[in-house]
Amino acid sequence: MSRIRPETWQLPARGGARKAPVGRRSVVVGGGIAGIAAATVLNERGVHVTLIEREPTLGGRAGGFERRVATGELCHMERGFHAFFRQYYNLRALLRRIDPELSMLMPLPDYPILGPAGLVQSFRGLPRRTPFQVMALAWKTPYLRLADLTRVNGLAALEMLRFDPQRTYARFDGVSARQYLDSLRFPEIARRMLFDVFSHSFFNPEAELSAAELLMTFHFYFTGNAEGLIFDVVRKPLTRALWQPFEQHLRAQGVDVLTNTRALRVARSSEGRLRVEHEHGVCEADDLVLALDVDALKGLVAESPALSALASVRTLTTTRPFAVLRLWLDRPVEPERAAFAGTTGIGLLDNISCYERFQDESAAWAARHSGSVIELHGYAVPPELDAAAIRDDLLSGLHALYPETRRARIVDECMLVRRDCPAFEPGSRSRRPAPHTSLPDVTLAGDFVSVPFPCALMERATASGFLAANLLLARIGVAPEPLSSVPQQGLLSPVRCTREREVQHDATV
DSSP, rough: OOOOOOOEEOOOSSSSSOOOOOOOOOEEEBBBBBHHHHHHHHHHOOOOOEEEEESSSSSGGGOEEEEETHHHOEOOOOOSOOOTTTTTHHHHHHHHHTOTTTTEEEEEEEOOOEOGOOEEEEEOOOOOHHHTTHHHHHHHTTOOHHHHHHOHHHHHTTTTTTTOHHHHHHHTTTSHHHHHHHHHHHHHHHHHHHHHHHHHTTOOOOOOOOOOOOHHHHHIIIISSSSOEEEEEEEEIIIIIIIIIHHHHHTTTEEEEEOOOEEEEEEEEEEEEEEEEEETTTEEESEEEEEHHHHHHHHHTOOOOOOOOOGGGGGBBBOOOEEEEEEEEESSSOTTOSEEEEEEESSSSSSEEEEEGOHHHHHHHHHHTOEEEEEEEESSOTOOOHHHHHHHHHHHHHHSSSSGGGGOOEEEEEEEEEOSSSOOOOOOGGOOOOOOOOOEEEESSSSTSOOOOOOOOOHHHHHHHHHHHHHHTTTTBOOOOOOEEEEESSTTTTHHHHHHHHHHHHOOO
């Protein structure tokens, strides 16, 4: 089988100038990863950029804030654990702007999945070539027997190796992930231990998630890359490691960074230029990147006559809430506990992170107090549950999986329940906007935006930001930022098989 290699993807070039004309101005609304990516590329091409962010710091849903815990220390709190997979090629390229060696990242040795009654599934040591990693996983997992494999729906299972953007979305976008997984006929335990990591990690429950989106993530994270399913984490709190340095970097490069500033509306001047009104004034610009979350984008469009052509964004929706519970405990968890573990079949709990195992601030707190800093995450909690019920359920899951925590005293805790992640419900692909819009001087970026190659979460946010900037640069003949991706098609996709046969035929002629 051929080795999987990253592919380079970029817009068809409309020019190759290195810099924009003097005086070119852009506004980027939204200082999350997508907005940072767009602002970085535009700025590097000589555009004067104003970046507007409503929160005190950059980072968006990967950001954080400070809080003083009961023991007196000022600690950072984040909106959940973030995994930096090796196939996040564009995100890593962005981060190299502030850390060329990516020294802020450290690898985790495994990505274990924990289930009831001591069930454990490891993804350590799998081959990095398709289909050998799939075969090795099926061979090594204790939850699939030979008799089980004979009952599996082989044709449906092959779709995980046949991913093709056009074919897969045409056939499976109207089907729910639950319907597709049901069709595989896997044993219930195997289904939980092998597939929940893919179907739950995107904040959308199986019944409300497009099967095509599930198949794309399976391709992107597992069968379509040579990097494997193991990932890196950041050694420091994300705000200190990434977003404060990025804000300093952008300011040093001449970007006007306006934090604690909410964009109110977008209008046009009598000359047709864009006017972005915000809480502290007005910015005029030649073009605009909207890098907001779904609800903020819908709100800004509704308030902006100049954006009336984007009214279709009103059909975008957010998925169920997600919950994050950070605990500062007065005693350590057992030493064999993983830095990060996914969980399944344990109530609302979807993962447990031991922050002192990888983050310096938490390690220092744990050492001073002989304790642990634990974070619990529920990815798609029922919206009718209140915070107290969610907290009790998450704690119950922690106690079931890590029994030693029953004896621990909670020195302090912080809980967040947010509902601002995009929904990827069945049938939503055709309604999902692309970076380009019907307004040539306005582009969109964010992890809800449709991009022309497989990616998700932080990588989709970065890629969409690069693409949004490239579209604006193409209008003035400036060279684009190159993008990299995993292969577009899976190993057994009809398009890829035909292409490889044609290559082999040409080589023999």
